[in-house]
Amino acid sequence: MRVAYSVETVRAAERALMARVPEGALMQRAAAGLAAACANALGTGGGVYAARVVVLTGSGDNGGDALYAGARLARRGAGVTAVLLAPQKAHRGGLAALRAAGGRAVTPEDVDAVALVHRADLVLDGIVGIGGKGGLRPGAVPLAEAARASRAVVVAVDLPSGVDADTGEVRGAAVRADMTVTFGTYKPGLLVDPAAEHAGALRLVDIGLGPDLDGTPPALEALQHADVAALLPVPDAESDKYRRGVVGVVAGSERYPGAAVLAVAGALRAGAGAVRYVGPGAQAVLARFPETLVSAGPPHKAGRVQAWVVGPGLGDGPEARRAVDDVLASDVPVLVDADGLRLLDRDVVRSRTAGTVLTPHAGEAAALLGVAREEVEAARLDHVRRLAGAFGATALLKGSTTLVASPEPGVPVRVNPTGTSWLATAGSGDVLSGITGSLLAAGLAPRDAASVGAYLHGLSARVAAGPVGAPVAAHDVAAALPGAWRDIRS
Numbered sequence: 001m002r003v004a005y006s007v008e009t010v011r012a013a014e015r016a017l018m019a020r021v022p023e024g025a026l027m028q029r030a031a032a033g034l035a036a037a038c039a040n041a042l043g044t045g046g047g048v049y050a051a052r053v054v055v056l057t058g059s060g061d062n063g064g065d066a067l068y069a070g071a072r073l074a075r076r077g078a079g080v081t082a083v084l085l086a087p088q089k090a091h092r093g094g095l096a097a098l099r100a101a102g103g104r105a106v107t108p109e110d111v112d113a114v115a116l117v118h119r120a121d122l123v124l125d126g127i128v129g130i131g132g133k134g135g136l137r138p139g140a141v142p143l144a145e146a147a148r149a150s151r152a153v154v155v156a157v158d159l160p161s162g163v164d165a166d167t168g169e170v171r172g173a174a175v176r177a178d179m180t181v182t183f184g185t186y187k188p189g190l191l192v193d194p195a196a197e198h199a200g201a202l203r204l205v206d207i208g209l210g211p212d213l214d215g216t217p218p219a220l221e222a223l224q225h226a227d228v229a230a231l232l233p234v235p236d237a238e239s240d241k242y243r244r245g246v247v248g249v250v251a252g253s254e255r256y257p258g259a260a261v262l263a264v265a266g267a268l269r270a271g272a273g274a275v276r277y278v279g280p281g282a283q284a285v286l287a288r289f290p291e292t293l294v295s296a297g298p299p300h301k302a303g304r305v306q307a308w309v310v311g312p313g314l315g316d317g318p319e320a321r322r323a324v325d326d327v328l329a330s331d332v333p334v335l336v337d338a339d340g341l342r343l344l345d346r347d348v349v350r351s352r353t354a355g356t357v358l359t360p361h362a363g364e365a366a367a368l369l370g371v372a373r374e375e376v377e378a379a380r381l382d383h384v385r386r387l388a389g390a391f392g393a394t395a396l397l398k399g400s401t402t403l404v405a406s407p408e409p410g411v412p413v414r415v416n417p418t419g420t421s422w423l424a425t426a427g428s429g430d431v432l433s434g435i436t437g438s439l440l441a442a443g444l445a446p447r448d449a450a451s452v453g454a455y456l457h458g459l460s461a462r463v464a465a466g467p468v469g470a471p472v473a474a475h476d477v478a479a480a481l482p483g484a485w486r487d488i489r490s
């Protein structure tokens with residue numbers, strides 16, 4: 001499991017650790033890891049001799065890390081210039097170390113710092129770290145823009161300056177890095193868009209915080225292959241279709257029969273023992289998947305089902321509404337997606353005794369919460385938590401970084417690490433619904449079903465897109481599920 005802790009937790013752990021180690025030791029550990037990562041990033045086999053390095057230096061310890069790393073690179077022969085954005089407050093020890101190593105320090109008043117950045121091979125962003133508030137200050141913006149436009153490798157120290165460490169929000173100008181070297185633990189903002197998009201590749205430098213973080217719940221966690229392998233429902237000798245789970249799918253309409261086919265496709269390949277389909281798309285479903293058990297409805301008359309998926313391509317007519325009400329009245333877990341999200345009653349969802357999973361994209365989440373879509377996209381973590389809380393349901397917010405929140409407070413939000421932009425294609429959400437519903441029917445808890453579903457879905461898209469990447473259609477994603485499954489279990 002990859003975990004990310006809040007700034008408050010990181011600060012507390014740092015205080016506890018600092019009390020046991022010599023003064024400055026943590027900063028030296030951070031700087032050593034940072035300098036090593038920079039040397040690698042230069043792509044010269046670790047050699048830094050004559051490389052032109054510019055250190056953008058702010059007023060806090062983040063600038064200190066960057067200056068000490070600059071000193072280490074200067075000792076190995078790099079030409080290092082620190083641009084001091086707050087000359088009076090630059091970290092004294094770091095500045096002295098840089099000068100002693102042969103580096104120089106300038107201010108934007110003395111020199112054309114933008115031109116310096118344009119000529120650099122490597123730019124270190126030590127403007128601000130976990131102490132940052134709001135976006136970049138105006139004086140730093142042209143330097144961040146120059147770094148982005150230049151051919152230099154841009155390495156963010158701990159975080160890209162200007163992004164919010166706890167929320168992943170980017171409310172003003174921010175540095176765009178090729179790589180972020182973060183210390184002690186990941187911060188939530190490094191894993192959630194739009195901030196994550198600014199971070200580039202992530203490197204974690206161990207500074208010994210582990211024992212002081214253990215015991216505090218992380219703010220965010222991301223499943224890895226081994227976690228997913230342990231959760232996947234694998235049949236044993238005693239299994240039959242009911243023990244593996246039967247998932248009911250209420251999806252599709254005369255107008256959108258394809259949604260039914262795609263949801264069933266996902267469900268059939270995600271571990272349940274059988275799939276029941278209820279709705280007007282039965283012919284299309286059977287033509288593609290003869291193993292599906294179909295019935296005309298209402299859902300509660302369809303036979304035994306251990307979890308329902310309702311909503312993809314359902315439309316919003318009276319029959320669709322009745323189907324949503326019918327399914328939500330059941331006492332088994334229910335996943336509501338797409339059109340179903342427009343038809344559900346919040347109080348009904350809140351009063352359910354079995355789990356409910358809502359799987360909106362940003363627009364649907366915005367409608368459910370009565371806010372603008374842009375607000376959801378700007379503050380994904382906040383809104384997925386609010387959604388789960390407001391509906392008393394597990395919320396899966398789809399998008400560039402898919403998030404899963406539980407209704408219980410204090411439970412870490414899960415962020416899906418397998419997402420890929422190849423998934424932005426019509427019908428891919430229907431496949432995700434089917435996969436996740438199947439996992440619910442197999443007995444996974446709602447949060448596990450949703451996060452494993454998103455993981456399998458993203459990985460299948462990657463498998464389908466291939467190592468170089470090529471467009472995939474939603475049915476390709478469903479067809480690639482067995483490949484993703486095998487990859488996880490191998």
Ligand SMILES: NC(=O)C1=CN([C@@H]2O[C@H](COP(=O)(O)OP(=O)(O)OC[C@H]3O[C@@H](n4cnc5c(N)ncnc54)[C@H](O)[C@@H]3O)[C@@H](O)[C@H]2O)[C@@H](O)CC1
Nearest residue numbers: 014026027030059060061062128129130131132133135158
């Ligand atoms: N505390 C520790 O033991 C360690 C801290 N480390 C580093 O220390 C950083 C945190 O240091 P600080 O607490 O000094 O905080 P920062 O260096 O992140 O920033 C604090 C300073 O920046 C100013 N500031 C806030 N927002 C700004 C903005 N948008 N633009 C410009 N200036 C802004 C504040 O007035 C303050 O002076 C971490 O991110 C990490 O890089 C590492 O050295 C590891 C050890």
Ligand SMILES: [K+]
Nearest residue numbers: 125128157159
């Ligand atoms: K930074």
